[in-house]
Amino acid sequence: MEAIVALLVFAIMATGSIAGITSALKMIAESRYRQAAHNLASQDIDRMRAVPELADMKSLEYDVTLDGTTFVVDRSIGWETPHIGPVLPDDGSGSSASGCPRVAVETTRYVSVEVTVTWTGMSPLGGAVTSKTLIGANDTIDSPGTGSIIVETYNAVGEHLAASSVTATIEPAPVPGEPEPPAGTPRTVPGQCSVITDLAPGDYTVSLSALGAHLTPTHEVAPTQTVTVTAGHSITTRFVYDDRIWIKAVARQPSTGAPWGALMASDMKLAVIGPDNTTLYDLADEIPVHPSARGYQIVAGGGETCRAADPDEWTVAQKRYPAVPVTGPSNAPEVSYQGWGVDLANLAGIATITAQDPAGLCSPLTFVRADPTQPREPLFMPFGTWDVRYGTRCDSFTFGPTGAGPVKRCTT
Known part of the structure; x- marks a missing residue:
């Protein structure tokens, strides 16, 4: 029994010693690899210092094999000058570092060289070896007089x-x-x-x-x-x-939020209101836009002088749908827009219906009926006041997000 206990004690001690020796050997090897990586990074930076023209310095990734171990050298080149202001992303929440020269009157530029070296079997605790430096030109980048x-x-x-x-x-x-x-x-x-x-x-x-x-x-x-x-x-x-991103434009009822199943004017414009400007598009189910974290709103109707283009500009301001962010290629969101519907009767034999605002500021709307034999047809109308003409009749309608006003006969 004493012999067995002694053997167990010896085995435990031997196992610990072997583990310790193995760990020490790994640390020695890792230190050797890391030193070799530092040398490779320094050699690559020295090569860049020997390049006579800054414009000839290029980013590059290449492999080096030393004693059976493969090292990957990744060189990144960027231009640097005194920083005079950040490049803000769309939402204005931060800044971005530039790899290009900033606007400056100086004509001497600097190149930033960053070399990162990794190797096969690299310890995740130590990480890659990175070395950085700035290299300046010997003179200006332009010839005299240019x-x-x-x-x-x-x-x-x-x-x-x-x-x-x-x-x-x-x-x-x-x-x-x-x-x-x-x-x-x-x-x-x-x-x-x-x-x-x-x-x-x-x-x-x-x-x-x-x-x-x-x-x-x-x-x-x-x-x-x-x-x-x-x-x-x-x-x-x-x-x-x-890259442009397509958004889905959907007309919805102000009261219920349900989609409209009404006839749309073939020449109606959609005003896409973004953070930088308002762009008019022809009526479509999908619209291309620039990515924007601040998002877009759509209003039916359009024109710089047409009040239907933006309910917020009406005498009595009305609230439109909140902006919908559009942030990536896989993000093709729905951007809803509001309007009102009018159900016209006595339309049998009438193929085309037109609508015009009484002030003449908005472009006329043209409704082309697919089946002129039907006596009724629901129309989708942008917010505003419209004189709707069909056959020999002209009715005046006023539409807003809170509802439709009483129907009147046209005054002109």
């Missing part, structure tokens, strides 16, 4: 777009009174973050185009900016440009 344009493009949350998704074209801007723009060859560069150097002083047009369907916050498909280049200085053009 300037440069910096193009920055961000998505709706203040992040740079993928370099392959957007293209910027820089060409001399037209001169007022001149039939043709001045001589010059358009220069096309990636629109994500580019510096176009050695430009002769003068006005230039910077235009964006994208592989996919992109929109600006004001729903421009191909935005442009005109800038003036001066010798020895840089000027930045900053765009916000993102």
Whole structure:
């Protein structure tokens, strides 16, 4: 029995010793790998310091194998200048760091180099090895007597777009009174973050185009900016440009919230009210918009002088539906809009019905009936006062979120 107990004690002590030795060997190996990773990061930064031109420094990821262990070196290159203000995302709740130069009169730029090294079997406790530095140019980025344009493009949350998704074209801007723009060859560069150097002083047009369907916050498909280049200085053009998102536009009854099953005017506009502007769209079940955390509202009707475009602008303000956030490609929300219905009778033989506001400020509405033989037809009407003409009859209706007013005969 004593021999068995002694053997058990010995086994326990031996197991602990083996575990301790194994742990120590792992720590030694991890320390060796980590030192090798630090060396690789330092060597990569030294390579970048040896590059004569800042514009030739590129982001890169590559593998290095040392003593059977594979190390992954990930180099990230970004432009830096004195920070003069954040790029705010759409909702205004924060800021985004820029990988492009900021607007500044200085023409000397700095490149930030960040090298991250990982390796096979890396301990999750220690993490990757990262080394950072700034590398400055020996002189200005432009030739004497020229300037440069910096193009920055961000998505709706203040992040740079993928370099392959957007293209910027820089060409001399037209001169007022001149039939043709001045001589010059358009220069096309990636629109994500580019510096176009050695430009002769003068006005230039910077235009964006994208592989996919992109929109600006004001729903421009191909935005442009005109800038003036001066010798020895840089000027930045900053765009916000993102993939469009489709929202579902649904007409609902103000009293019950149920969808309307009424005939819509074929030429009715939908006013899409966003954080940056109001955009008019033709009547449709789905509408493309720029992503916005602050969201969108839709009002039936439209026109800059048409009060139907926004009930909040009526003499007696009415409340519209709250804004619906639109934040990602998978988010295709329903954005409801209100209106009122009128059920017209004695329509047999009438194929077209028209509606016009008495003041003539709103565009006329045209209702085309699918079956003119039917004696009745419900119509969907935007809020406001409308003279509805059908056949030889004209009735005046007033609609608001709280209900419809009494029917009157048209005064004109």
